[in-house]
Amino acid sequence: MIKQKIQDEINDQIQAEFQSGWLYLGFAAWFEAKNLDGFAHWMRMQWQDEQAHGMKFYDHMLRRGGSVELKELEKPKVSVENVTEVFEKVLDHERYITKRIHSLYDLAKEEDDYPLQTLLHWFIDEQVEEEENAKAILEQLKMIGEEGASLYVLNRELAEREAE
Numbered sequence: 001m002i003k004q005k006i007q008d009e010i011n012d013q014i015q016a017e018f019q020s021g022w023l024y025l026g027f028a029a030w031f032e033a034k035n036l037d038g039f040a041h042w043m044r045m046q047w048q049d050e051q052a053h054g055m056k057f058y059d060h061m062l063r064r065g066g067s068v069e070l071k072e073l074e075k076p077k078v079s080v081e082n083v084t085e086v087f088e089k090v091l092d093h094e095r096y097i098t099k100r101i102h103s104l105y106d107l108a109k110e111e112d113d114y115p116l117q118t119l120l121h122w123f124i125d126e127q128v129e130e131e132e133n134a135k136a137i138l139e140q141l142k143m144i145g146e147e148g149a150s151l152y153v154l155n156r157e158l159a160e161r162e163a164e
């Protein structure tokens, strides 16, 4: 059986993962409106990833006899001035999620919840990748700027992202 305290935190994390997805889907629409289809594609892939993350926690909870409680999602904050700002927000958001995963791991250790610790090992690695990906795009944007040609090149590059 899974402790109530842990169940509460997992339910919050399910919400946080779907909320992340909501943010990325919001940015997908923002890019769509600017005809930056490659960026929009990248955001859609990210949205799918976040849903898969949410479902990993959801399945974990059910397999252990816990109860999933879905919560409301907030309207995503997608008002930005430019593309660089989008990726600054993405990186900030992923850093926030990393912190959440780390504190969930601390709790799993305190409560001697070994199965959750194992699940979280995957998430700890995943967050390194998530921050790395966002940072790489941000660095490129800072290097090449946002003028027509450079944005076009990056847009083509991001269109290549495949589903995981």
Ligand SMILES: [Fe+2]
Binding pocket: 017, 020, 049, 050, 053, 097
């Ligand atoms: Fe996630």
Ligand SMILES: [Fe+2]
Binding pocket: 020, 050, 094, 097, 130
């Ligand atoms: Fe993420």
